[in-house]
Amino acid sequence: QVQLVESGGGSVQAGGSLRLSCAVSGLPSSSNCMAWFRQAPGKGREGVATILSDGTTGYADSVKGRFTISKDNAKNTLYLQMNSLSPEDSGMYYCAANDGCSATSASSMLVSSHYFYWGQGTQVSVSS
Numbered sequence: 001q002v003q004l005v006e007s008g009g010g011s012v013q014a015g016g017s018l019r020l021s022c023a024v025s026g027l028p029s030s031s032n033c034m035a036w037f038r039q040a041p042g043k044g045r046e047g048v049a050t051i052l053s054d055g056t057t058g059y060a061d062s063v064k065g066r067f068t069i070s071k072d073n074a075k076n077t078l079y080l081q082m083n084s085l086s087p088e089d090s091g092m093y094y095c096a097a098n099d100g101c102s103a104t105s106a107s108s109m110l111v112s113s114h115y116f117y118w119g120q121g122t123q124v125s126v127s128s
Contacts, residue, residue: 002026002117004095009122016085016126022078022095022119029076033101033109036069036080038124040091047110048093049080058106062088085126095119 008020020036035050049069050058057069068081078095096115103109 004097004117004119006093006095006119006122009093009124011125011127012085014086014126014128017081017083018085018124020080020082020093020122024076024078024097027097027099027117029071029073032097032099033114034071034078034095034097035109035115037094037096037112038091039094045094045112047112050106050109051078052101052106052109056106058110060110087126087128090124090126092121093124094121
């Protein structure tokens with residue numbers, strides 16, 4: 001049984017930082033594609049960052065230069081380092097994974113339909 005468990009969310013002031021973690025079980029770490037998505041109240045789910053099985057990363061334009069996605073294969077854990085946070089970054093952040101990558105480019109993998117497994121989410125709130 002595949003499980004994705006996010007942690008690290010919280011409340012910060014604008015300009016602050018948070019580091020999200022997603023612990024994965026039941027899915028091989030070396031072959032999977034993983035991503036972070038977020039959803040603000042009243043809005044659709046947005047792809048934030050993705051990391052392919054070969055380590056290639058991709059980011060939404062809104063977070064480039066501020067967020068960094070990484071993966072520790074030994075721990076089978078995905079991370080999202082978020083710096084220079086703004087209120088627009090607030091929302092529920094979800095970890096997503098798929099056994100294999102169904103697209104060859106990182107930017108293409110920022111679409112939720114590419115992922116079969118999802119975590120329950122962790123809330124991020126940024127105040128101005």
